[in-house]
Amino acid sequence: MIEDAMPLDRLVIGDVEIVPILDVDALMPLGDMFDRAESPPGGIETLASRFPDEFTPEAWRFRDHCFLIRTPQGVALVDTGVGPIDSAAGRWFGIGGSLPDRLEAIGVAPTEVDHVIITHIHSDHVGWNTIDRGDGFVPFFPNARYHLHEADVAWAFGFEDDEDVREFAEVIAPLQASGQLDTAPEDHDVFPGLGLRHAPGHTPGHRCALLDVGDERVLFAGDLLHFTFQLDDTAYPSPADADPVGGSRSRSAWLERVKAEQMTLATAHLLPPIARLSREGVKSMLRVR
DSSP: OBOSSOOTTOEEETTEEEEEEEEEEEEEEHHHHOOSSSOOTTOGGGHHHHOTTTBOSSEEEEEEEEEEEEETTEEEEEOOOSOSTTSHHHHHHTSOOOHHHHHHHTTOOGGGOOEEEOOOOSGGGTTTSEEEOSSSEEESSTTOEEEOOHHHHHHHHTOOSHHHHHHHHHHTHHHHHHTOEEOOOSOEEEETTEEEEEOOSSSTTOEEEEEEETTEEEEEOTTSOSSGGGGTOTTSOOTTOSSHHHHHHHHHHHHHHHHHTTOEEEOSSSSSSEEEEOTTOTTOEEEOO
């Protein structure tokens, strides 16, 4: 069972510890997020009053969480955030991420991470994959196996934008060169109890991670959703969906499972990052205590 007495910054289930790590907290103008003809449910002008933790009248509060999972079988990290200020996402936001400092604060060295699960190849999920040592980029987690669906790698090889090409060369190609990149497309476990599940749409290879501990299940949703209102309006597409229809299909299917199986939900961009859906319906996020 989930422990009742625990700090709100982590979740302990049996002998497994899950720590959400906030890499970046920034504001993104609403015009940049909702530039499509279809307005968010209820209208843009209502978002700040309905979801004050997520929106101001002018902006979306962009939070980017990674998740550290410590188990007797090993240490895994789900996504690597925005990265340093000179990363692709760092250059776009104008700020760098804090993942390395936050790992150090909880006593985890990069050498201790056994697996890095990259849910998908977007800039705010791959930024600390590598680090520039001065003579080139090398894996930031030198002993880790990095997991990225082959469909996303193939998709990235087709990038034509100079910035996208540069990013691929900085954060993915060094993993290939070091032999640390696992692009197996099949759903599989990285170690017992922690599995990868294909959930395409946001990107062709987008995946979730599913943790089984006794009677408890935790879904690490990646970018299955970006906004709380998508819990009710699963058809509303996420920003930068490669396949909006496919993304909505994956989101709806997984949220139905989360609700039916009473899973815990770990999300990159919602607050709180580790939560349960209301038993009364997919209406609200509740803190896991």
